[in-house]
Amino acid sequence: MLQYLHKNMISGKAKALPGKGVGKTPVKQSAQAKKPVAGLRANTKSNSGQKTVSKSASKIKTEKKVAEKGVKAVCTAGSKKEVSREEKAAMSIQCAFRKHLSRKELAKRRKQKVEYEELMDRLEKEAFVAMVRREQEEAERERQKEEDERKKRREEEKRRKRILEAAFEGDVAEILAVLKEMLDLDTNMGVGLDQVGKKQQLHCQLKMIECSDPHGNTPLSEAAGGGHPEAITLLVENGADINTKGAFGRTPLYRAAFGGHLRAVQTLLQLGADPRVYADDGNTPEQVASMDSVVRTLQDWDLKATESMLQKMEAERQRRTAEEQKQKAVEADRLRDEVQQLIKEHERCQKELQKAYCELNNRISEHDKCERKNMGKTELTLTAIHDAEDVVERAKIAAHHAEEQLSLSRLQLREQSGGGSVSELIRMKCSVRELDDVLFKDVGNKIQQDGRWPLLIDPSGQASTFLRYRDTNYTDALNPEHMKPEVLRLALLGAIRFGKPLVINMMEVNLFESVKNQFDQIQAGLMEQLLTKQLLQNERYLSLVRPSDDLQYSKTEFRSSRSEKFKLLFVTKLRNPPESLLTALCPIEVTIPQPR
Structure with missing residues (x-):
């Protein structure tokens, strides 16, 4: 060479x-x-x-x-040697194969997108149908309630008309009959015969005695206008206000004097009627009296007796006011006790529902085990699953009924004490299609400004389905396998490591305390650190890493750019979550849009 x-x-x-x-x-x-x-x-x-x-x-x-x-x-x-035909053919085949794979992957993703959209549309329609059915049931209950109220008002109007007419005509027996009907009605409505029940009956009876016609005239005013001393005495003894003003500011004494009813005037004066009260026309009973005997009776009446009677009536009025305040306090205490009892009943139903769900998960696990091992007992396991599902449905109905009763009692207690409603704590609402913007993109920075982790209130269950299809670490709080401390630890670490949301679905059960206890088993005070977001500061989450973990969970694999994207999301189907849950988390109500 x-x-x-x-x-x-x-x-x-x-x-x-x-x-x-x-x-x-x-x-x-x-x-x-x-x-x-x-x-x-x-x-x-x-x-x-x-x-x-x-x-x-x-x-x-x-x-x-x-x-x-x-x-x-x-x-x-x-180095400038020309490429052979075989090499060119190989490269062409590779390019064509890669194009084929790309087209196949694109078609697969398009199909997945179409399936996802179809699933979301179907879920929205099902949820809308369920919502419409529920609204129809609620509307039917509301209609029935309004019908009962109208019937009650009509009956009350009839009793009011009867007692007014009976008072004007002096029919004492009819007045007593109307008052007895009021007592019977209270008894039928469940009012007891104890001290509280008697006070409530007295209040209803007094309300009937103090009723008025469209002109403002009470039964006592009508009895005075008709000149019936017996009816006047009966009504005053049962609590009627003797100096009440009716049409044109006229008192019962004014009407009795104007009608010339001497006995009625004498009875009213003896019971405490004040002859010095002026009507709207500026006249006193003496000035409008139609008989000389009535005028003399009014002129000769000793006003000291009237003053004494007025003082007694004022003392009685103050006593009644104090009694009403005391009655309100007793009623508020009764409502509080009722709420506490309903809370215990609701918790019992929640525990029964949780137990039913756990039993259902166990039956499903047994069925899967039988199928894997070909044990030939799938029919028995399927029957057990169906039985467990029936138990879950019954527990759901009982829990829903207990929740409604509890919500109603809480509403009555808030109205009694003048507090605000639970709905005031829920300030954010969004549809399922807006969850991506609200939860993941936080459009408007509302969640960031709130500072608490979101709580999705979703009775339809759409939000949980949406979150399953997203890249999240999804856990079912009713599944014992998901709630194991080690499973929760890895789910939390994985969510922080890869910057994904950790979703905890509590379904129809309030399992917040149970979830908190499971997290605290991993590390003392872990849930509190999560809620306050202290765990994400200064890489404190690295204390959760164990030497036996995979290499992907090693401390060098965590990046702050990813951990900043971590989110903790709670999902519940309860329409009225406890106020403690609404206070600890940022409540977001998931609404159901109209179907397209």
């Missing part, structure tokens, strides 16, 4: 070697070229003198440089 290069380089006709020499590095070829050059130098030195040696050395250096350039030319020629 050196002789070939040496001969052609000197003649200036260096050519590239055939493809056989391609592939050898220039460094190796230069090393090979050095050896013959050294030998050539030795031969020249042995055959010539000192002058010849120096000329040969300079000539050899020149030839060495030319040889190196030739080697480079050979390598360059080898």
Whole structure:
């Protein structure tokens, strides 16, 4: 090779070697070229003198440089070798196959998107149908309630008309009959005969005695206008206000004097009627009296007796006011006790529902085990699953009824004490299609400004389905396997490690305390650190890493850019979650849009 290069380089006709020499590095070829050059130098030195040696050395250096350039030319020629047909065909096949895979993956993703949209549409329609059915049931109950109220008002209006007419006509028996009907009605409504029940009956009776017609005239005013002393006495003894003003500001004494009913005037004066009260026309009973005997009776009446009676009536009025305040306090205490009892009943129903769900999960696990091991008992396990599902449905109905009763009692207690409603604590509402913007993008920074983790109030169950299809660490609080401390620890670490939401679905059961206890088993006070977001500060979550964990959970794999995207989401189907839950978390009510 050196002789070939040496001969052609000197003649200036260096050519590239055939493809056989391609592939050898220039460094190796230069090393090979050095050896013959050294030998050539030795031969020249042995055959010539000192002058010849120096000329040969300079000539050899020149030839060495030319040889190196030739080697480079050979390598360059080898690197520009043309691609064969086989290689071109292989590359074409690879490109076509990659295009095929890309089209296949694109079609798969489009299909998944269509299936997802169809599923969401179907879920929305099902939820809308369920909502409409529920609204129809609620509307029917509301209609029935309004019908009962109208019936009650009609009956009350009839009793009011009866007692007013009976008072004007002096029919004492009819007045007593109406009052007895009021007592019977209270008894039928469940009012007891204890002290509280008697006070409530007295209140209803007094309300009937103090009723009025469209002109403002009470039964006592009508009895005075009709001139019936017996009816007047009966009504006053049962709590009627003797100086109440009716139409045109006229008192019962005014009407009795105007009608010339002497006995009625005397009875009213003895019971405490004040003859000094003016009507809207500026007249007193004495000035409008139609008989001289009535005028003399009013003129001769000792006003000291009236003052004494008025003081007694004022004391009685204050006593009744204090009694009403006391009655309200007793009623509030009764409502509180009722709420406490309903809370215990609701908790019992919640525990029964949780137990039913756990039993259902166990039956499903047994069925899966039988199928894996081909034990041939799938029919029995399926029957057990159906039975467990029936138990869950019954427990759901009982829990729902207990929740409604509790909500109603809490509403009555808030109205009694003048407090606000639970709905005031729920300030955010969104549909399922807006969950991505609200939860993941936080459009408007409402969740960030609130500072609490979101609580999705979703009776329809759409939000949980939506979150299952998203890249989240989804846990079912009713599944014992999901609530194991080690499973929760890895789910939490994975969510922080990869910057994903950790979803805890509590279904129809208030399992917040149970979930809190499971987290605290992992590390003392862990749930509190999660709720206050202290766990995400200064990489405190690294304390959850165990030496036995996979390499993906090693401390060097966590990045702050990912952990900042971590979210903790709670989901519940309870329409009226406890106020403690609404206070600890940021409540977001998931609404159901109209179907397209």
